[in-house]
Amino acid sequence: MKRLTLPLDKEEILSLNAGDSVLLSGTVYTARDCAHKRIFELLDANMPLPFPLKDAFIYYAGPCPAPEGKACGSCGPTTSARMNSFAPRLLHLGLGGMIGKGEMSDDVVDAIAKNGAVYFAAIGGAGAIYGNAVQSTECVAFPDLLSEAVHKMTVKDFPLVVAIDANGKSIYQK
Amino acid sequence: MRTVDTQEISNCIYRLARRAGTTLTGACRSAMQTAAIKEEGAAQFALSTLLENEEVARRESMPVCQDTGMSVVLIELGQEVFLTGAPLKEAVDDGVRRAYHDGNFRKSICDPLTRVNTGDNTPSHLHVDVVEGDRIYITFLPKGFGSENMSRLYMLTPAQGRAGIVDCIVQTVRLAGSRPCPPVYVGVGIGGAFDSCAFLAKKALTRDVGSRNQREDVASIEEEALEKINALQIGAQGFGGKVTALGVSCEIAPTHIAGLPVAVNIQCHCVRCEKEVL
Numbered sequence: 031m032k033r034l035t036l037p038l039d040k041e042e043i044l045s046l047n048a049g050d051s052v053l054l055s056g057t058v059y060t061a062r063d064c065a066h067k068r069i070f071e072l073l074d075a076n077m078p079l080p081f082p083l084k085d086a087f088i089y090y091a092g093p094c095p096a097p098e099g100k101a102c103g104s105c106g107p108t109t110s111a112r113m114n115s116f117a118p119r120l121l122h123l124g125l126g127g128m129i130g131k132g133e134m135s136d137d138v139v140d141a142i143a144k145n146g147a148v149y150f151a152a153i154g155g156a157g158a159i160y161g162n163a164v165q166s167t168e169c170v171a172f173p174d175l176l177s178e179a180v181h182k183m184t185v186k187d188f189p190l191v192v193a194i195d196a197n198g199k200s201i202y203q204k
Numbered sequence: 205m206r207t208v209d210t211q212e213i214s215n216c217i218y219r220l221a222r223r224a225g226t227t228l229t230g231a232c233r234s235a236m237q238t239a240a241i242k243e244e245g246a247a248q249f250a251l252s253t254l255l256e257n258e259e260v261a262r263r264e265s266m267p268v269c270q271d272t273g274m275s276v277v278l279i280e281l282g283q284e285v286f287l288t289g290a291p292l293k294e295a296v297d298d299g300v301r302r303a304y305h306d307g308n309f310r311k312s313i314c315d316p317l318t319r320v321n322t323g324d325n326t327p328s329h330l331h332v333d334v335v336e337g338d339r340i341y342i343t344f345l346p347k348g349f350g351s352e353n354m355s356r357l358y359m360l361t362p363a364q365g366r367a368g369i370v371d372c373i374v375q376t377v378r379l380a381g382s383r384p385c386p387p388v389y390v391g392v393g394i395g396g397a398f399d400s401c402a403f404l405a406k407k408a409l410t411r412d413v414g415s416r417n418q419r420e421d422v423a424s425i426e427e428e429a430l431e432k433i434n435a436l437q438i439g440a441q442g443f444g445g446k447v448t449a450l451g452v453s454c455e456i457a458p459t460h461i462a463g464l465p466v467a468v469n470i471q472c473h474c475v476r477c478e479k480e481v482l
Contacts, residue, residue: 051249064319094270094310103308104267109350109383131350132382132442153250154350154385154441155474156257157270176321177270177310189253191246191443201246202382202442 033187037085038126043148046192048199053187054150058089058129060181062108065172066116069180073119080171080180083123089152090130092177093161102164102183104157107131110149114138121145129190133202143198151193151201163188206338207286210295212482213340217277217299217328220344220478222307225267228258231412232389232450232475239387239440239447247445254440254473265307269474272309273346275300275328278410284338297326312349331403340482343410351388351472354380357402360464366425369394369466373429374436376468377449382442385472389413390433390452393467394422395459405469408453410477417454426452440473450475 034042036056046052059081061069072079090110094103110117110130117128118141127147131154142149152160164183171180194200228236233255240251261268277296281287289295304311304325311325335341356379358372373392380388393404416423430452439445450473459465 049246051246092270092310094267094272095308097266097308103310104261104270106270108271109353111383131385151441151443153253153257155269155472156253157268158261158264158266159253159257161266161270162260162264176323177312178321189249191249191441201444203437203444 036087040146043127043146043196046148046195048192048195048201050192052150052190052192054190055186055188056184058087058183058185059170060089060091060093060183062090062092062178063112064175064178065180066113068172070116081182083120083125085124085126087126088120088128089183090128093181094157094177096167100161101166102161105161105164106157107152107154110134117141121147129188133200134194139194139198139200142194143196146196148192148196149194150190152188152190160188205284205286207288208340208482210287210289210292213292213342214295214299216342216480216482217296217344218303220342220480221275221300221303221346224344224346224476224478225272225307225309226261226265227476228268229412229475229477231414232473233258235413235450236473239450242447243440243445246443247440250440250443267307267309268476269348270310271312271348271350272304272325273348274313275325276345276347276406277328277330278343278345278407279330279332280335280341281332282337282339283334285340292332293330296328296330300326300328341479342482343477343479345410345477348472348474351384351470354384354470355405356468357398358466359398360466362462362464364464368464369425370429370432372466373452373468374432376470377433377438378436380470381438384470385474386438386442387440387447387450387473389450389471389473389475390429391469391471392452392454393465394454394456396457396465397459398465400457401465402467402469404455404457405467408455409469409471411453413451413475415453417456419456422454422456426454
């Protein structure tokens, strides 16, 4: 299986094809519905963001609390389609891509293709495997959102499938 | 008359919640193993990852899925039981609160408008039926919302009949696509009223995956719907494949002469449901 380390350069992203299985390592930022809403409020107000968007990867996830001796509790992906209205603007601002589960809208597919980005599908429900693959976490914004806060995570060998590639090809049937 | 302190019920909820959050039901695990054998490519990769994930979760007492759900609690309370101690609802919520804290489960319950999290996964979604005898039958179903969001309620006309019911079930799964973490388990309520029909669908999900309704005409709806759902080829995680649903369970209740309510409650492949009798 192909091993990738974040950040990915444009050539690496372009070499990925929908359906490929990969093991991804590096830094990702978690954000779900509420965190996206707040990031958009910051963008609208021209305020600084909790993390630089350029080439960053957002993981649509809200982890369980970390048990003693672990960096993170169970931490699988949430349904990406709820972020359909948020993803295109972030991609146009330079976001490298997203990790989540399930199909995304045509607008998102277009924005991925236009910006040479990529959308990885994590295996929904495999919370324990993903949680154990998280090496460190740090809450970088919106701690009041608890599990929905933005966490900066270092991950090692996340098992993923390329779901929408930089050519706009999708693994999901229409 | 038998006297039961609600602390016993609270402790039972605690046990069931801890177990449910960290294991799949045996019937679900078998159905997933069977599905993994049938698939190839990305769907096979997804299913084998999920089976490995369950082993890790059980071994390390970790939540199988980070969405440890809304705590659905069904209690069938024998009418010869006299309850003492804290009010039943408080006792149940106390069991949930302790289990979600000690198990490092995610707290996923919030105000629908302010979105402020209650911080302890309460209130639970408690449903109590009074039944004969002096026993207490307790079922704990942690219900994830990626799949709950894809559920639907239809108010059909009587003329739409059996064919209409099958169409509703298949359409709900088709429209859900890859979003609810397929292969799904489909709970269906047929009959009752607007509210009780939806509850029947939820109750259907507490049946074992692969079980059949005892009424032959209902079981035949389960079978036909499952076959048509699997012909959709959505597959595990929406990656395409033969197994889009692990099972369809229908529960039925008398309805009004003017109506035919059908509720379709989607459950992801992560079927977690624990039961105990006190």
